[in-house]
Amino acid sequence: MTNITPLFPGQDLPGSTDQPELDLGGVRETCLACGGSLVDSPTYDRFLVCPSCRFHYTMSARRRVEMLADGGTFRETSRWIRSLDPLSFSARVSYRDRLLQDQNRTGLTEAVITGVCTIGGTPTVLIVLDFGFLGGSMGLVVGEKVALALQLAARKRFPAIAVINSGGARIQEGVLSLMQMAKTTVAANEMHRRGVPLVSVLGDPATGQVYASFGTQADLIFAEPGAHVGFAPFRAIKEEMGGTVATGQHTAEVHFRHGMLDGVVDRERIKHVVSTVLELLRPEFGLAKRRRGRPPRIHPRRMEAWEMVQLARHPKRPTARHFIDQVFANLVELHGDRQYADAPEVITGIARLAGQSIVVIGQEKTPPSGMISSSDDETPEGLSASGSITPEGFGKARRAVRFAARFNLPIVTLVDTPGSALDLEAWERGQAHAISQTISTLLDVEVPTISVLIGEGGSEAALAFAVTDRVLMLQNAIYTPISPERAAVAELRDSAAANQIVGALRLTSIDSRRMGIIDEIVREPDGGAHTDPLEASRLLKRALMIEITDVVERHGRTLVRHRQRKYRNIGESGRPFRSALRRELNVWRSALSASVRALRSGSDPGADVAAESNEGRPQD
Numbered sequence: 001m002t003n004i005t006p007l008f009p010g011q012d013l014p015g016s017t018d019q020p021e022l023d024l025g026g027v028r029e030t031c032l033a034c035g036g037s038l039v040d041s042p043t044y045d046r047f048l049v050c051p052s053c054r055f056h057y058t059m060s061a062r063r064r065v066e067m068l069a070d071g072g073t074f075r076e077t078s079r080w081i082r083s084l085d086p087l088s089f090s091a092r093v094s095y096r097d098r099l100l101q102d103q104n105r106t107g108l109t110e111a112v113i114t115g116v117c118t119i120g121g122t123p124t125v126l127i128v129l130d131f132g133f134l135g136g137s138m139g140l141v142v143g144e145k146v147a148l149a150l151q152l153a154a155r156k157r158f159p160a161i162a163v164i165n166s167g168g169a170r171i172q173e174g175v176l177s178l179m180q181m182a183k184t185t186v187a188a189n190e191m192h193r194r195g196v197p198l199v200s201v202l203g204d205p206a207t208g209q210v211y212a213s214f215g216t217q218a219d220l221i222f223a224e225p226g227a228h229v230g231f232a233p234f235r236a237i238k239e240e241m242g243g244t245v246a247t248g249q250h251t252a253e254v255h256f257r258h259g260m261l262d263g264v265v266d267r268e269r270i271k272h273v274v275s276t277v278l279e280l281l282r283p284e285f286g287l288a289k290r291r292r293g294r295p296p297r298i299h300p301r302r303m304e305a306w307e308m309v310q311l312a313r314h315p316k317r318p319t320a321r322h323f324i325d326q327v328f329a330n331l332v333e334l335h336g337d338r339q340y341a342d343a344p345e346v347i348t349g350i351a352r353l354a355g356q357s358i359v360v361i362g363q364e365k366t367p368p369s370g371m372i373s374s375s376d377d378e379t380p381e382g383l384s385a386s387g388s389i390t391p392e393g394f395g396k397a398r399r400a401v402r403f404a405a406r407f408n409l410p411i412v413t414l415v416d417t418p419g420s421a422l423d424l425e426a427w428e429r430g431q432a433h434a435i436s437q438t439i440s441t442l443l444d445v446e447v448p449t450i451s452v453l454i455g456e457g458g459s460e461a462a463l464a465f466a467v468t469d470r471v472l473m474l475q476n477a478i479y480t481p482i483s484p485e486r487a488a489v490a491e492l493r494d495s496a497a498a499n500q501i502v503g504a505l506r507l508t509s510i511d512s513r514r515m516g517i518i519d520e521i522v523r524e525p526d527g528g529a530h531t532d533p534l535e536a537s538r539l540l541k542r543a544l545m546i547e548i549t550d551v552v553e554r555h556g557r558t559l560v561r562h563r564q565r566k567y568r569n570i571g572e573s574g575r576p577f578r579s580a581l582r583r584e585l586n587v588w589r590s591a592l593s594a595s596v597r598a599l600r601s602g603s604d605p606g607a608d609v610a611a612e613s614n615e616g617r618p619q620d
Contacts, residue, residue, distance in 0.1 A: 061112070127162040137167070204228055262334055321347060
């Protein structure tokens, strides 16, 4: 028999003097979630993760420091700051007594440990909250220590990693506790202004004032599997909704699907992911050109427009995901628009291109139903069969553009989409606003930007990702304001006549270069990119390296000025361009007329279109 120490001094607990001795050995030997054995498990011993069901147990702040920091490098800061009792708060037990209890039990002076260390060799400021100390809540001391740590990071230009394991509010300090949200946000904003990275890692739970302030101010947010994440604790949500909330509705996985997190990462991989992010955001290398001048332009063989449409839409044609995997290295994805959803039709992330850190934005189009996919993988959850871009997809892209601007990283976009989502839900969520804001954001960003049309460049969704300093286009890609099928319906009242009108749309790479819409054409393997995806990736990588070395050294304001002039002058009313535009319009009208006449007469429309559209037209 043994006594149980009362939580509140001076208060007797019923039966406290007649309880059997509590044996915690079973807890350490058996998983509380699945019943599996934890004995002699390196995974459990080091990371407190069940090797069978992957349940993540609560970890103290000191163990988290040991897990993240390189061995022997951590130096604690602001340790001398200790909590007082600013309001002389007293309930069943005084605030001072509760502080003393948790200090004795945890060995901490407060609910947060701050310090400087290296992570993967990168000097870093580390902020770790401990749920075991008054629930990891933020009072005056926690707020001050966090603010001092963030200010130190901004001053020394060290990235900061904040491990959030906190819930609720420090009610014993009243509104002074609430004010710490503003204090820590001020410090986080200073880091943003100086372009210093802030990364959050969310444990279980991650709620309350910490999560709703500097915790969500981070540039990237990762969470452990199954962690309860959100503004309010689960108990408060359940009370508010009358006890009808399922336990799995406020987990990290749900927040990830709703675009609030960049990833749900197992505790064993956290240090690797964080180290990779820090290396990408503190690049030590970059691309530089050894020889002046540009390689000669390629002049691909002219093909029938409909044939190029078929190649651009080929079900085996490499998608953005393939090119990202083959062309770039060390990709860490940025997930979510931070408002509503993740939008899997848009891939964003930070990666390396031949040593140069960049932000990549790709439109991921999947084959139409019934076609064979170029991958054995299933379509990602939430991705439409066509890959049309939703308002959340545009929002996700804008977030990536702002991320690139904050850390002065070049942007590469890969364009491949049939167009914008046209459903009622997209309209209700502000599709037109999303498109216009994306165009504006990309035009004004003060970093180098390069876009590549890799497949189907459809309408406004393509344009919004392609208003860049340099625009490339794969040889067999297409760029069009309207799909051939819709054009055929509009002009001929027959979508099946798309192959008859497609020549008049001038949607090929050769046409786009002639009109000044794109800058360069990227060669594809003979027969199209789908015949040799690896070779297509090699050719694209080489082209991107050439383009980046041309723009990466230019000043941001110079880039914006030239970019805006470029798009302002497309279609300008000056005499040389006006005459060229007139010729293009005349050719377009004659080709369209030929298509209509041929359709009515029953002759070969393709021959008539080609003959009239090429009449008097200079060769590229």
